[in-house]
Amino acid sequence: MRAGKKITILGSTGSIGVSTLDVLSRHPDRYSVYALTANSRIDGILLQCERFHPEVAVVGTPDAARILETALRGKGLKTAVTYGEKALCEVASAPETEAVMAAIVGAVGLAPALAAARAGKKVMLANKEALVMSGQLFIDAMSESNATLLPIDSEHNAIFQCLPVSYQRSPQRHGVERVVLTASGGPFLTRPLDSLDKVTPEQAIAHPRWVMGRKISVDSATMMNKGLEVIEAHWLFGIPAGRIEVVIHPQSIIHSMVSYVDGSMIAQMGNPDMRIPIAHALAWPDRIASGVAPLDLAKAGYLQFEKPDYGRFPCLKLAYDALQAGGATPAILNAANEVAVQAFLDKRIGFRRIGDVVARVLDRVITERTISGLESVLMHDNAARKAANSLIFS
Ligand code: NAD
Ligand code: MG
Numbered sequence: 001m002r003a004g005k006k007i008t009i010l011g012s013t014g015s016i017g018v019s020t021l022d023v024l025s026r027h028p029d030r031y032s033v034y035a036l037t038a039n040s041r042i043d044g045i046l047l048q049c050e051r052f053h054p055e056v057a058v059v060g061t062p063d064a065a066r067i068l069e070t071a072l073r074g075k076g077l078k079t080a081v082t083y084g085e086k087a088l089c090e091v092a093s094a095p096e097t098e099a100v101m102a103a104i105v106g107a108v109g110l111a112p113a114l115a116a117a118r119a120g121k122k123v124m125l126a127n128k129e130a131l132v133m134s135g136q137l138f139i140d141a142m143s144e145s146n147a148t149l150l151p152i153d154s155e156h157n158a159i160f161q162c163l164p165v166s167y168q169r170s171p172q173r174h175g176v177e178r179v180v181l182t183a184s185g186g187p188f189l190t191r192p193l194d195s196l197d198k199v200t201p202e203q204a205i206a207h208p209r210w211v212m213g214r215k216i217s218v219d220s221a222t223m224m225n226k227g228l229e230v231i232e233a234h235w236l237f238g239i240p241a242g243r244i245e246v247v248i249h250p251q252s253i254i255h256s257m258v259s260y261v262d263g264s265m266i267a268q269m270g271n272p273d274m275r276i277p278i279a280h281a282l283a284w285p286d287r288i289a290s291g292v293a294p295l296d297l298a299k300a301g302y303l304q305f306e307k308p309d310y311g312r313f314p315c316l317k318l319a320y321d322a323l324q325a326g327g328a329t330p331a332i333l334n335a336a337n338e339v340a341v342q343a344f345l346d347k348r349i350g351f352r353r354i355g356d357v358v359a360r361v362l363d364r365v366i367t368e369r370t371i372s373g374l375e376s377v378l379m380h381d382n383a384a385r386k387a388a389n390s391l392i393f394s
Contacts, residue, residue, distance in 0.1 A: 250304055
C-alpha cells in the first residue's frame with residue numbers, strides 16, 4: 001500500500017498537470033498518484049510514470065498505448081495502460097481515487113470531469129471549458145452525488161478563499177454584493193489596435209505574467225479567457241452576470257476579490273504561480289506548502305487597475321452576452337472559440353478574426369433556452385464547430 005490520498009490527474013503532461021505533480025512531489029506522505037493521462041506526449045507521461053508510479057496511465061490512441069506499455073515494461077514498471085475517452089472517464093470515477101485534477105484543455109475534458117462529479121469525487125476543476133459548456137448539468141451532478149468542487153482557476157480559487165466557508169452558492173444570504181475578477185490584459189493590452197491583425201501565434205502566447213498552455217494563452221490575449229471565467233464564476237458561485245465585474249490589473253498580484261454589502265472588499269494575493277491554487281485545493285480545508293515564494297510587497301511596488309475596453313477585447317463582451325442568453329449559448333461560444341483559436345495557432349486566420357468568427361457563429365447557430373442533457377450540449381458544440389469551420393475555410 002502506498003501512502004496518502006490517491007489522486008487522478010487528467011491532463012498530467014500539460015502546464016497545470018506538471019504544476020500539480022510538482023506540488024504532490026513535495027508531500028509524498030500525504031498523496032500518491034492513482035492515474036495520469038496524456039493525449040500524445042508519450043515521452044512526457046513515461047517520465048512521469050517513472051517518477052510517480054501511477055496504477056494507471058491513459059493516452060489518446062491504441063498505438064500510443066502500445067508504445068507506452070512497451071517502454072514501461074522495459075523499465076520494469078507495472079502501470080496499466082489504457083486509451084481513449086472511456087478510459088479517461090473510468091480513471092476519473094474509479095473507487096480507488098479520492099480526488100481528481102481536471103486539467104485537460106477544452107471540450108474533450110467535459111466527459112471525464114462530469115464522470116468525476118457524478119462519482120462524488122473531490123473535483124479540482126482547472127478545465128473551465130467543461131463548466132462553461134455544461135453549467136447547470138455539472139452543478140446538478142455535483143450536488144446529486146455530494147461531490148466537492150474546488151476551483152483551480154486562480155481567480156475562482158481566490159474568490160473561493162475570500163468567501164465564508166458556509167457560502168454554498170448563496171450570495172444574498174452572505175452579503176456578497178459582487179465578485180471582481182482580475183485580468184492581466186495579456187500581451188496586447190497597449191498595442192495599437194490596427195497592428196493586431198499582424199500579430200503571430202508566438203507573440204500571442206508570450207503571456208507577460210503566467211506560463212500556460214497555448215490555447216489558454218491565446219484566450220488571455222483576446223480576453224476570451226476572462227469571458228469564460230465570468231461564465232465559470234456564475235456557475236461556481238451562483239452569481240448573476242450583472243454582479244460579476246472584470247478589472248484589468250497588469251501586475252497579477254491580486255488574483256480576484258469579493259465585495260460585500262457593508263463596503264468591505266476582500267482580495268487574495270500571491271505571486272502568479274498556479275501551484276498556489278493547486279496546493280490550496282489539494283489540501284483544503286488545510287494548507288500545505290506549494291513551493292511558491294511568499295509575496296514581497298515592497299518589490300511588487302504598486303498595483304494598477306483599469307476597466308477593460310470592449311473595443312479592444314470584443315470576446316469579453318461576447319461571453320457576457322452568451323451568459324445572459326443562457327441555454328446552450330455558452331457551449332456554442334466555447335466551441336466556436338476553440339476552433340477559431342486552433343485556426344489562429346495554425347496560421348489560417350489573423351488574431352482579430354477569432355472574435356469575428358465567434359460572433360458570426362453565435363448569430364448562425366440556433367440555440368435552445370435550456371439544455372436537457374449532455375447530448376444536447378454536445379449537439380450544440382458540434383453545430384458550432386461546423387459553422388466555425390465553414391466560416392474559416394470558405
Ligand atoms: P496544456 O495545453 O498545457 O495541457 C493540456 C493537457 O490536456 C495535456 O496534458 C494534454 O495531453 C491534454 N489533452 C489535450 N487534448 C487532449 C485530448 N484530445 N484527449 C485527452 N487529453 C488531451 O493546458 P493547460 O494550460 O494545462 O490548461 C489545462 C486546463 O486548465 C484548460 O482548461 C485551461 O483553461 C485551464 N487553466 C489553465 C491555467 C494555466 O495556468 N495553465 C490556469 C487556469 C486554468
Ligand atoms: Mg484564470
